[in-house]
Amino acid sequence: MTDRVPLSILDLSPFGEGSTPAQALRDTVELARAAERLGYGRFWLAEHHLNPGVAGAAPHVLLAAIAAATDRIRIGTAATIIGNYATLQIVEAAGVVAALYPGRFDLGIGRSGSSGAASTPPPAAGEARVVDGLLLPAARPFAFDAARFTAQARLLRRTAGDADRFEQDVLDILALIEGTYIAPEGVPIHATPAEGQQIQVWLHGSTAGISAELAGRLGLPFGANYHVAGSFVLDAVEAYRRAFRPGALAEPRVIVSADVLVAETSAEAERIGRGYAEWVHSIRAGQGAIAYPRPEDALVEPFEPDLLDVVADRLDTRFVGDPGVVAERLETLQRVTGADELLVTTITHDPADRLRSFELLAETWGLQSSVDRPLEAARS
Numbered sequence: 001m002t003d004r005v006p007l008s009i010l011d012l013s014p015f016g017e018g019s020t021p022a023q024a025l026r027d028t029v030e031l032a033r034a035a036e037r038l039g040y041g042r043f044w045l046a047e048h049h050l051n052p053g054v055a056g057a058a059p060h061v062l063l064a065a066i067a068a069a070t071d072r073i074r075i076g077t078a079a080t081i082i083g084n085y086a087t088l089q090i091v092e093a094a095g096v097v098a099a100l101y102p103g104r105f106d107l108g109i110g111r112s113g114s115s116g117a118a119s120t121p122p123p124a125a126g127e128a129r130v131v132d133g134l135l136l137p138a139a140r141p142f143a144f145d146a147a148r149f150t151a152q153a154r155l156l157r158r159t160a161g162d163a164d165r166f167e168q169d170v171l172d173i174l175a176l177i178e179g180t181y182i183a184p185e186g187v188p189i190h191a192t193p194a195e196g197q198q199i200q201v202w203l204h205g206s207t208a209g210i211s212a213e214l215a216g217r218l219g220l221p222f223g224a225n226y227h228v229a230g231s232f233v234l235d236a237v238e239a240y241r242r243a244f245r246p247g248a249l250a251e252p253r254v255i256v257s258a259d260v261l262v263a264e265t266s267a268e269a270e271r272i273g274r275g276y277a278e279w280v281h282s283i284r285a286g287q288g289a290i291a292y293p294r295p296e297d298a299l300v301e302p303f304e305p306d307l308l309d310v311v312a313d314r315l316d317t318r319f320v321g322d323p324g325v326v327a328e329r330l331e332t333l334q335r336v337t338g339a340d341e342l343l344v345t346t347i348t349h350d351p352a353d354r355l356r357s358f359e360l361l362a363e364t365w366g367l368q369s370s371v372d373r374p375l376e377a378a379r380s
Contacts, residue, residue: 004365005334006341008042009035009358010078010257013056016292016349021055025062027351028055032066034355036073039367041341042106043070044078050152053279053291060093067101076106078223078257078343079204083112083162087169088191091176095194108202108223109170111211112163128316131234134336137313139231145286167214174201174218201248202255207232208239216240219247226333227259227345230317237337256339258330259318261346262357262364266321272353273320274298279347280311292349323364330365 011031015024032043043066045059056062059077066075075097080090090107098105128138175181176191177199183189202221205211206229215222222240226233237254244252263269275293281303282290308315319329330342344361348354 004331005339006041007330007361007365007367008044008074008255008341008343009040010044010046010343010345011056012046012048012054012289012345012347013062014054014289014292014347015351016053017294017297019291019351024055024351025065027354028062029065029069031351031355031358032070032073032075035358036070037369038359038362039369040073040358040362042074042076042343044076044106044108044343046078046345047081047084047110048289049084049156050148051283051288053282054289060097063105064097064100067097067104072104074104074106074200075101076200076202077108078106078202079108079110081110081112082166082169083158084156087172088176088189091173091191091194094199095177095191095197098197098199099193103198105197106200106202107173108204109173110204111166111209112158132336133332135230135316136234137230137316139229140284140310140313148286148288166210170201170203170214170218177201205236205240208235212236212239213243216243216252217245217247219245219249221249221253221255223343224254224256224337224339226317226337227257228314230313233337237339253340254338255341255343256333256337257343257345258333259314259346260326260330260344260357260361261318261320261348262323262326262360263353264322264360266325269320269322269326269357271295271299272348272350273318275349276318276347277303277308277311277315280314281307284310292347294349323360326361327364 011028013024013028015021035043045062046056047059048054049057063075094105094107126138129136172181177194177197179190179195181189202223203211203215204223206225212222224233224236233256240254241252261269261273263272272295274295275298278293278298279289282288319326334342346354346357
């Protein structure tokens, strides 16, 4: 087996029908422990608000618990939605965890939607195409519940046009961490305890837009999104590499996300994965991610065919199967994108199935258990 790129985990703290948000958070902490044991390089948390079936609303708080429960694995956000906070709040929250657990914190930053919504749909793409074995699906247009997201924006104290401040916000965050920030009033500001901490800043983006370009121009690592916006992943990576100038990094570094589900057999993986269409559709219909349906319920009441078009791109880019099948598809994703790392996420009804998926993938991918690696390697 040839050497493979590192694998990392993105977790949302999802939960299935019959479970609770509290249990989802405990499951995330336990999954982080397992990820470290299995040899995954990073354990990152997403930020999602007002979702009936996702408990991952405050990643910076949860990261403190994860850091306390682990020893070596890098932890962080993918991503902190920048418009939901003041830049000083972001830096201070990261700084607290980084000061307590030095050398492990990754601060991933995502750009807010300019409309004031928590996120905006990707632009429409043309026909689906296959590039060297990798499917780039046609993006499906979908409508968000405008009233719901207006309410969410108000509750988060979002402001109109906050995305227009993205570059300056990123520069301010970097300066506050480095200790070089000067306020417009001419006053030096020092963000204790974040200043001088070893916080690695990443920018995340779904298209060849400002996030990719700015990450390249500042010499920062970049996270490209295949699992939600697969249509545009190659464009985003190309834009980042084209813009790259040495900065925090001497060379470009890209991590690409993928939605995976692994079981001992492909048939079992398909069975466990039932309910995914309903779950994705709940997000795109505007109600927020529902509690993940039980597989047996999805088998009895299959998803309505006339609604499949709304979620087809997510279904087609989810890597579901036995360990060999999923590993092969991940290898294709890495080869075509040139990713330096892959970031995998898994959603199931039963958290035991989610854990087993990561165990099988780690074994097949050839990850080295953290107990067999020096601490320096785990923190690189």
